[in-house]
Amino acid sequence: MLLKTSGLTKQFGELTAVDGVDLELKEGESMSIIGPNGAGKSTTVNLITGLLNPTDGTVEYRGEEITGKEPHEIVQKGLSKSFQTASIFPDLTVERNAVVASLGAEHGSFSLNFFKRLAGYDEVAGRARQTLEDMGLYEQRDIKAKSLPYGDKRRLEMALALAGDPDLLFLDEPTAGMSPDETDDTVDLIQRIKEERGVTIVLIEHDMEIIFRVSDRIAVLNRGAKIADGTPDEIRGDPGVQEAYLGGVEI
Amino acid sequence: MSEQTETATSPENTDTAGLLGRWDELRERESFSILGAIVFVIGFPMVFTNLPLFNGYMSLVELIYVWSIFAIGFDLLLGYTGLLSFGHAVFWGGSAYAAGLFSANFYGEPLLMVLVATVTASVLALVIGLLSLRRGGIYFAILTLAFGQMMYFLALGPLGGITGGEDGFTGVAVEPLLGALSLEREFAGILGTLLHDISYVLFAGFFVLTVAVAVRIVRSPYGAIFQAIAENEQRVRFLGLNVWRYKLTAFVLSGAFAGVAGGLHTIHAQYVAVGSLYWITSGDIVIITVLGGIGSIFGPVAGSIAFLYVENIISGEIAFWLLVLGSLFVSVVWLFPAGIWGIVTGIRSTVRERLLGDDS
Numbered sequence: 001m002l003l004k005t006s007g008l009t010k011q012f013g014e015l016t017a018v019d020g021v022d023l024e025l026k027e028g029e030s031m032s033i034i035g036p037n038g039a040g041k042s043t044t045v046n047l048i049t050g051l052l053n054p055t056d057g058t059v060e061y062r063g064e065e066i067t068g069k070e071p072h073e074i075v076q077k078g079l080s081k082s083f084q085t086a087s088i089f090p091d092l093t094v095e096r097n098a099v100v101a102s103l104g105a106e107h108g109s110f111s112l113n114f115f116k117r118l119a120g121y122d123e124v125a126g127r128a129r130q131t132l133e134d135m136g137l138y139e140q141r142d143i144k145a146k147s148l149p150y151g152d153k154r155r156l157e158m159a160l161a162l163a164g165d166p167d168l169l170f171l172d173e174p175t176a177g178m179s180p181d182e183t184d185d186t187v188d189l190i191q192r193i194k195e196e197r198g199v200t201i202v203l204i205e206h207d208m209e210i211i212f213r214v215s216d217r218i219a220v221l222n223r224g225a226k227i228a229d230g231t232p233d234e235i236r237g238d239p240g241v242q243e244a245y246l247g248g249v250e251i
Numbered sequence: 252m253s254e255q256t257e258t259a260t261s262p263e264n265t266d267t268a269g270l271l272g273r274w275d276e277l278r279e280r281e282s283f284s285i286l287g288a289i290v291f292v293i294g295f296p297m298v299f300t301n302l303p304l305f306n307g308y309m310s311l312v313e314l315i316y317v318w319s320i321f322a323i324g325f326d327l328l329l330g331y332t333g334l335l336s337f338g339h340a341v342f343w344g345g346s347a348y349a350a351g352l353f354s355a356n357f358y359g360e361p362l363l364m365v366l367v368a369t370v371t372a373s374v375l376a377l378v379i380g381l382l383s384l385r386r387g388g389i390y391f392a393i394l395t396l397a398f399g400q401m402m403y404f405l406a407l408g409p410l411g412g413i414t415g416g417e418d419g420f421t422g423v424a425v426e427p428l429l430g431a432l433s434l435e436r437e438f439a440g441i442l443g444t445l446l447h448d449i450s451y452v453l454f455a456g457f458f459v460l461t462v463a464v465a466v467r468i469v470r471s472p473y474g475a476i477f478q479a480i481a482e483n484e485q486r487v488r489f490l491g492l493n494v495w496r497y498k499l500t501a502f503v504l505s506g507a508f509a510g511v512a513g514g515l516h517t518i519h520a521q522y523v524a525v526g527s528l529y530w531i532t533s534g535d536i537v538i539i540t541v542l543g544g545i546g547s548i549f550g551p552v553a554g555s556i557a558f559l560y561v562e563n564i565i566s567g568e569i570a571f572w573l574l575v576l577g578s579l580f581v582s583v584v585w586l587f588p589a590g591i592w593g594i595v596t597g598i599r600s601t602v603r604e605r606l607l608g609d610d611s
Binding site for chain 2: 049072076081089101104107109111114116117119121124160163
């Protein structure tokens with residue numbers, strides 16, 4: 001088992017944002033977490049990736065408990081996250097963005113190398129270049145990240161999340177705000193990442209079409225609790241899901 | 252005809268572009284900044300003390316180097332890492348007292364004094380950093396301010412027996428450099444013209460060393476990580492980097508630079524004023540760094556020159572020099588948010604566009 005959450009719960013005061021969620025994920029499997037707005041999807045991911053501490057419950061990664069660990073510790077174990085809004089370094093060049101990501105991958109979470117020349121680390125430069133080439137961003141390496149078009153910013157965001165060769169990648173609404181063309185490109189990209197890198201992907205998405213195209217399994221959240229978990233076909237036919245998520249409309 | 256003009260002008264353009272490219276390559280080198288600092292310490296006193304407009308004097312030149320070292324270290328924190336400390340007087344004043352006390356009770360060799368000062372400031376920065384870096388933004392600024400004021404009142408009251416309280420510490424006893432070279436010893440001939448005396452070599456030497464060390468830090472992995480933290484701290488955390496430790500290192504490094512400067516200031520003034528720990532000193536270093544231009548090595552130097560010039564020379568001419576300083580600060584920050592150094596780099600890029608003949 002790659003990832004397992006048991007009874008994961010988060011309370012903000014009176015509000016229970018995540019309510020006893022159990023998830024299990026095998027290596028190589030693609031899972032999607034869906035649910036209406038406010039269902040607790042992003043909070044669940046934040047609990048797993050260490051941005052928030054759960055009120056109750058545990059998270060296990062490869063059998064090891066990682067509940068309450070710092071994000072950088074969790075990332076170093078091979079669990080990465082791509083943010084919903086392009087979380088990049090706007091005033092640094094595209095290349096610098098990739099270099100910072102590569103530093104985290106090559107030198108661990110902390111290194112006392114403040115008196116060594118960055119230009120002397122060939123492995124860092126190499127990884128940064130490889131990452132940008134894979135994402136088709138190498139040509140734009142010298143421009144500031146904030147000058148990239150929106151779709152490219154999102155790709156840079158994904159490049160940052162992939163630079164460390166994660167085993168498990170959370171993608172938080174990777175196509176939000178994209179044009180249909182950009183969405184298609186992104187779905188292709190996700191497929192390619194799965195196949196070429198063997199990354200296990202957890203997708204948080206609204207767009208049903210994308211979910212059915214890229215997921216092996218779907219977990220449905222509603223009001224913080226998991227109400228269904230199964231293959232796309234099972235979820236499609238689940239009356240409870242249709243009721244909660246789609247207001248009874250046939251998918 | 253049009254083809255002819257094209258072939259006639261293009262080689263010239265590529266020549267300029269080629270030269271500019273080579274110039275950029277040179278400028279990118281670390282040794283370029285260090286060489287720049289060396290040329291500066293040789294040329295600056297001549298301009299500053301001889302030209303009638305400036306009315307500078309050697310002692311002020313040395314003081315400018317001391318504050319420049321302080322400001323370069325402060326900019327590592329403010330400009331590069333994006334952390335505003337409002338209590339840097341602790342490291343400046345604390346290290347100044349440490350150097351003074353060491354000279355009075357043990358041995359006043361200048362290099363040892365600076366070493367003691369640097370170690371003291373680094374330890375102080377480690378402790379205060381551990382206590383205040385857990386909070387971000389304005390809370391961090393206020394916590395550092397609070398620690399600074401605590402130290403000030405400690406030095407003023409409870410520790411008055413050691414620090415001299417309100418009178419400051421007057422027992423500074425500076426010995427010759429390396430036990431042999433008196434700081435007042437002047438050089439003869441060409442060396443005398445260029446480097447003046449041992450004292451100048453000491454201060455200018457530490458200035459050049461500071462530039463060299465700071466340039467190296469900025470070009471190390473830390474430089475990239477510091478800038479990334481300043482831009483998007485959460486992202487850095489999700490790249491697997493321990494932001495907290497990098498911030499603490501930035502804070503300690505910055506404190507260490509302040510320590511070098513504090514120790515040198517004791518040697519320069521032969522006295523430690525209790526005001527060196529006061530919050531106004533913390534404010535001065537913020538003003539100097541922002542005035543000069545944050546996020547660069549030479550901006551803080553430009554800021555030190557402007558600030559000390561107004562404080563020491565203009566103040567002799569105009570009674571309300573603080574008003575002059577305030578107006579200077581407001582107009583520079585208002586018109587050129589990148590500070591004095593931003594004006595310099597702005598002119599540089601205009602010139603290069605002209606040279607490349609960017610008509611389009």
